[in-house]
Amino acid sequence: xxxxxxxxxxxxxxxxxxxxxxxxxxxxxxxxxxxxxxxxxxxxxxxxxxxxxxxxxxxxxxxxxxxxxxxxxxxxxxxxxxxxxxxxxxxxxxxxxxxxxxxxxxxxxxxxxxxxxxxxxxxxxxxxxxxxxxxxxxxxxxxxxxxxxxxxxxxxxxxxxxxxxxxxxxxxxxxxxxxxxxxxxxxxxxxxxxxxxxxxxxxxxxxxxxxxxxxxxxxxxxxxxxxxxxxxxxxxxxxxxxxxxxxxxxxxxxxxxxxxxxxxxxxxxxxxxxxxxxxxxxxxxxxxxxxxxxxxxxxxxxxxxxxxxxxxxxxxxxxxxxxxxxxxxxxxxxxxxxxxxxxxxxxxxxxxxxxxxxxxxxxxxxxxxxxxxxxxxxxxxxxxxxxxxxxxxxxxxxxxxxxxxxxxxxxxxxxxxxxxxxxxxxxxxxx
Numbered sequence: 001x002x003x004x005x006x007x008x009x010x011x012x013x014x015x016x017x018x019x020x021x022x023x024x025x026x027x028x029x030x031x032x033x034x035x036x037x038x039x040x041x042x043x044x045x046x047x048x049x050x051x052x053x054x055x056x057x058x059x060x061x062x063x064x065x066x067x068x069x070x071x072x073x074x075x076x077x078x079x080x081x082x083x084x085x086x087x088x089x090x091x092x093x094x095x096x097x098x099x100x101x102x103x104x105x106x107x108x109x110x111x112x113x114x115x116x117x118x119x120x121x122x123x124x125x126x127x128x129x130x131x132x133x134x135x136x137x138x139x140x141x142x143x144x145x146x147x148x149x150x151x152x153x154x155x156x157x158x159x160x161x162x163x164x165x166x167x168x169x170x171x172x173x174x175x176x177x178x179x180x181x182x183x184x185x186x187x188x189x190x191x192x193x194x195x196x197x198x199x200x201x202x203x204x205x206x207x208x209x210x211x212x213x214x215x216x217x218x219x220x221x222x223x224x225x226x227x228x229x230x231x232x233x234x235x236x237x238x239x240x241x242x243x244x245x246x247x248x249x250x251x252x253x254x255x256x257x258x259x260x261x262x263x264x265x266x267x268x269x270x271x272x273x274x275x276x277x278x279x280x281x282x283x284x285x286x287x288x289x290x291x292x293x294x295x296x297x298x299x300x301x302x303x304x305x306x307x308x309x310x311x312x313x314x315x316x317x318x319x320x321x322x323x324x325x326x327x328x329x330x331x332x333x334x335x336x337x338x339x340x341x342x343x344x345x346x347x348x349x350x351x352x353x354x355x356x357x358x359x360x361x362x363x364x365x366x367x368x369x370x371x372x373x374x375x376x377x378x379x380x381x382x383x384x385x386x387x388x389x390x391x392x393x394x395x396x397x398x399x400x401x402x403x404x405x406x407x408x409x410x411x412x413x414x415x416x417x418x419x420x421x422x423x424x425x426x427x428x429x430x431x
Contacts, residue, residue, distance in 0.1 A: 002297035002324050002426075007281045008107045009291035010427065013118075013397025014041050015274035016223050018235045018385030021123040025236070026271040028226045031060060032067045034273035034387075035074035035120035041221035042116065042275045043078055048287070049277070050079060054112035056086035057103050058275075059095025059119035060389035062126045063088075070120060074273075092417035093339065094300075094312070095119050096274060096392030097425065101298045103278050113280040119389035120273035171418060174306050178339065178418060179254035181309040183261045186342030188307075189349040193260040196341035197247040200265040200382050202372075203338060207238040207379025215378050219397050237268050237385035265341035270385030274393025292431030293400045296410075297324055298424065305420035310343040312422015313414040314350035318357065318367040320412070320424045328368045332408025333427075335399040336370075337391055337415035338380035347416070377402070391415065396425070403429050 016038050019026040026034070035058055043049045058071035067073045072086040091098040096119030103117040170177045186196065210216060211234060222233045242264070252259035253266070284291040301315035313336055321327065338344050348370055350356040357363040378398060381391060395413040403411040407429070414424040 001299065003104070003108060003295065006108070006294040006296050006428070008104045008295045009279050009281045009284045010293045010295060010396065010400045011277040011279050011284055011289055011291060012042060012046060013274070013276040013393060013400060014038060014045070014219060014221050015118075015390065015394050015397065016272050017220055017232050018237055018270045018272040018387060018394075019232070020237055020385070021269050021271040022126065024124065024271065025225055025232065026122065027124045029122065029271065030067065030125045031062065031064055031120045031122040031273070032070055032073050032077065034122060034223070034271060035070055035275075036077035037221065037223045038118060038120070038273040038275040039074055039078035039080070039116060042277055043080065046277055049114070049116070051081050053080055053084045053114050053116060055103065055106055055115040056080070056084060057089060057099040057115070057117045058086075058389070059089050059091065059097070059099040059392065061090055061092060061095055061121050062123060062388065063090070064125055074120070075116075090389070092419055092421060093337065093386070093388050094392055094415050094417040094421060094423040095389040097413075097415060097423040100276065100278070100295075100392060100396060100425065101423075104295050104298070107278060107280050113283040115278050116275055117278055118273065118275040118393035119387075119391070121387040121389040122271045123269045123387075124271050171305050171309065173419075177254060178309065179261050179266060182266070182340035182342050183252075183255040183259040184307065185310055185346045186260050186340075189346040191260070191342045191345045191349065195345055196260055196265040197244055199341040199345055201242055201244055201247060203341075203376065203379045203382040204239050204242040206377060207235070207383035208240040210378035211235070211238070219401065235384055237270060238379060238383035261340055261342060265382065267339055267381040267386040270387045272385060272387035272390050274390040274397065276393050276396050290431075292404050292429060293427050294430055296426040296428040298426065299323070301422040303420045303422070305418075309418070309420050310339060310416040311347060311350060312416035313337075313347040313424065314356065315361070316422040316424035317412060317414050318351060318361055318363065320426055322363075324426060326410065328370055331410045331412050332374065332406055333399050333402045333411035334370055334375040335395045335402070335411070335413045336375060336380070337386070337395060338376065338382040339386065339416060341382060343416060344380075392423070399427055403427055404431065
């Protein structure tokens with residue numbers, strides 16, 4: 001969907017440091033805490049948000065039942081007005097993207113003038129389920145009416161039912177892990193292990209360089225980690241000393257022994273939150289905020305999760321740009337989610353494949369090759385981490401800042417998601 005005369009400006013964006021999980025240094029923080037910290041940091045930079053925010057929308061994947069509407073709880077915890085409505089959405093790894101585009105629709109329709117959109121996930125705070133057998137026993141125990149009923153339940157009880165069921169990252173419809181799908185996708189498009197390791201190394205080197213040069217100083221807020229409330233100011237997901245030799249020694253994780261996806265060329269499990277400030281363009285000008293970037297349009301896709309699980313960018317990016325009358329050469333900034341190195345490279349190959357574009361997208365030729373010197377130049381999810389529900393907020397903030405700093409005209413963010421979903425969002429520099 002292309003927005004005619006877009007009135008939705010991207011004013012600001014911030015995120016917490018992205019931290020390795022589970023069992024990492026953010027283990028004592030709930031998703032609520034991370035989201036609260038991100039919103040609070042955004043509020044401190046834009047003090048009018050305390051009393052002038054029309055809506056808060058956050059995306060999330062791993063829900064804690066105690067804070068099922070984490071957007072509302074985090075907003076209250078951050079000190080925004082109780083009058084501000086807030087809701088939480090989930091769309092796998094593009095949950096923040098959905099929060100952002102829902103907010104775009106709200107502002108464009110006139111429902112909101114000032115809004116916060118972003119996302120959060122904490123794998124350290126993921127629920128551990130009890131077994132189905134134990135659940136049935138506990139529910140039956142609530143209805144027991146005497147010693148005889150309890151004795152009957154005890155005789156049926158098996159001690160192995162006490163074992164918890166650990167959360168797993170797998171497709172409900174196929175039973176395959178996302179890593180297995182990444183292996184299959186890389187094989188289908190002929191993406192070699194070496195090419196994947198080279199791309200992963202690029203991501204880590206660019207992230208290291210960006211942190212050393214202070215690129216993320218205005219994008220990442222410090223957070224305090226209990227119990228000692230030590231201050232964390234930087235992602236701990238990237239490896240400054242990574243090398244092809246080190247990456248080459250890692251074994252395949254999912255398809256052994258001949259798979260190509262390893263711990264080194266896959267994004268790490270991560271805790272983190274992001275928050276973006278979107279505003280009606282006229283409202284932003286009224287407040288003398290000098291808005292420079294607007295959201296020009298977006299596209300979503302759904303494809304077969306059995307074989308095309310991670311091809312979201314290949315479906316949505318050409319669709320969005322074709323609808324906008326733009327081509328690859330018109331785009332100055334690309335920020336593409338790096339779930340796996342093989343996934344990114346396969347999407348790039350698909351968009352440059354006449355066969356794929358003709359037979360899958362209905363085009364008459366290949367969409368084209370995205371220049372790597374325009375893509376993820378400060379690293380990506382492989383090195384910066386991937387808190388499932390928060391990554392879209394990171395992509396938006398980085399793309400907006402890159403577009404302004406480069407003086408370019410257009411930027412695109414794009415991501416795949418579990419369930420065979422995809423999203424792309426088009427930004428335009430009006431400064």
